[in-house]
Amino acid sequence: MGASEIPDTMKAIQVVEFNKPYKINTVKVPKDLQPTDILVKVAVASNCHTDSMVTAGTFGTKLPCTASHEGAGTIVALGKDAEARGFKVGQRVMCGLPLHPCGECGDCRGPENQTQYCSNLDGHCGVHVDGCFAEYVSVDSHSTTPLPDEVSFTSAAPLACAGRTIWRGLLQTGLKAGEWVAIVGSGGGLGHLGIQFAKALGLKVIGVDARDEGLSLSKEQGADVIVDARKGKESVVKEVHAVTNDKGADSTVCISDHEDAAAIACAVTKMHGIMVQIAQPKDVVIPFEELIFRDIRIHGSLLCSADESKSMLECIAKNGITVKTNPFNGLDKIEELTGMVHGGKIQGKAIIIVDPEQIDHEKKIGVNS
Structure with a gap:
């Protein structure tokens, strides 16, 4: 034109x-x-x-x-x-x-x-x-x-924010292949991408969601463990500890803006671990015990930089990740x-x-x- x-x-x-x-x-x-x-x-x-x-x-x-x-x-x-x-x-x-x-x-x-x-x-x-x-x-x-030739417009448009956001969030965890990442809000637009990205990075994934549709999508996208947040924090923590040698997830990414989501994300994270907060509720509510007694470190995360965006698309092209x-x-x-x-x-x-x-x-x- x-x-x-x-x-x-x-x-x-x-x-x-x-x-x-x-x-x-x-x-x-x-x-x-x-x-x-x-x-x-x-x-x-x-x-x-x-x-x-x-x-x-x-x-x-x-x-x-x-x-x-x-x-x-x-x-x-x-x-x-x-x-x-x-x-x-x-x-x-x-x-x-x-x-x-x-x-x-x-x-x-x-x-x-x-x-x-x-x-x-x-x-x-x-x-x-x-x-x-x-x-x-x-x-x-x-x-x-x-765009690489392997990535279509229909995939690329949602990646412009959702993809860039969850990709950087996972990078912020600093995890290595074989470690556990929990994704709170795993069955949504960001979450289903996060599961695929995490698996491509070699991570083991715990998907936490509070909707039947979200739990179903988390399983479909390849989460290793699915946890229903509607059971309450105590039950969620118990289920996560059962598969992580009673330690908790090595790191957690929170993409749910539910009022209890950040607290659950911290609770399922191992001591001294990183919780990456991506969701944007009016207030991020975290009990002081998580910060003081368990030394959970909170990282906020925004969009990818230019180089991070490029690496995300390379990962998608290489691994056949779909939206x-x-x-x-x-x-x-x-x-x-x-x-x-x-x-x-x-x-x-x-x-x-x-x-x-x-x-x-x-x-x-x-x-x-």
Whole structure:
């Protein structure tokens, strides 16, 4: 697609008022690119739990704002700095979230695995600035990742946030092959990916969930042990200790925002172990005994850095990791999508096929995963 073929306007799903349904509006295509920017023709965009936080006004988003921070598609235009970084028109990419980091703060200067924490940026796509529930999106080349031929758009879109988040969370545990990791909230969009990632890293996995659908998906994705959190903390800890030589998991990743989730995550972790907190409830509640008497160390974790994103996609390509998706065809299906998500019965990720022609094209070139 040449520059002259890019339209002036497009359809976009937007948050126009907090705590109200999305609206589909006609808006301008974001052609005014900064040097590091990439204009992506969106193939697939995905729904994430954070989207509900955006619509609730949690992040103080300036409205109207195009929703979704998870997207993948094809580059149709780019700034000169993005081109110098190796990006090119026609390239398939997983969209980045952070937009325009300052490049000067301590986080931007590194180490590389914390550059995504720059607090002097313009915001995150789909959270503070326009996102991927649209026909086109402008993203930053610093955080955007080229797709291997083995990874499809339908897999890549949910990976843009969910995949990047759980992959980094697992890296933060510092575990080695053969060790036990517990994933609290294992049967959701992040969790089912986390199980597959952990197995690819050689870890033994304890999946903890509180829904029948979540427990079923955890087992389906290969968790070595499944534990029902509805039995209560004491029972959960007992079951975890039974398979870990009475020590507890070597490390735990918490991706459930239930009020008891962080406490359970700490309780199933061995003494002096790391609990990685990814979920974002209003308050993370942990009994002092876990911190003081058991020396559980709490690590917060955000998105992958650029290099971590690349390593995630390499892992997916090498190990054939798949994303369980619930596809909806077209931006006008947003009400159906949100109805499924809020119904609580969803397994995996809800996605919108924005541009079916791109899906057809990648099938012709042999991309199927």
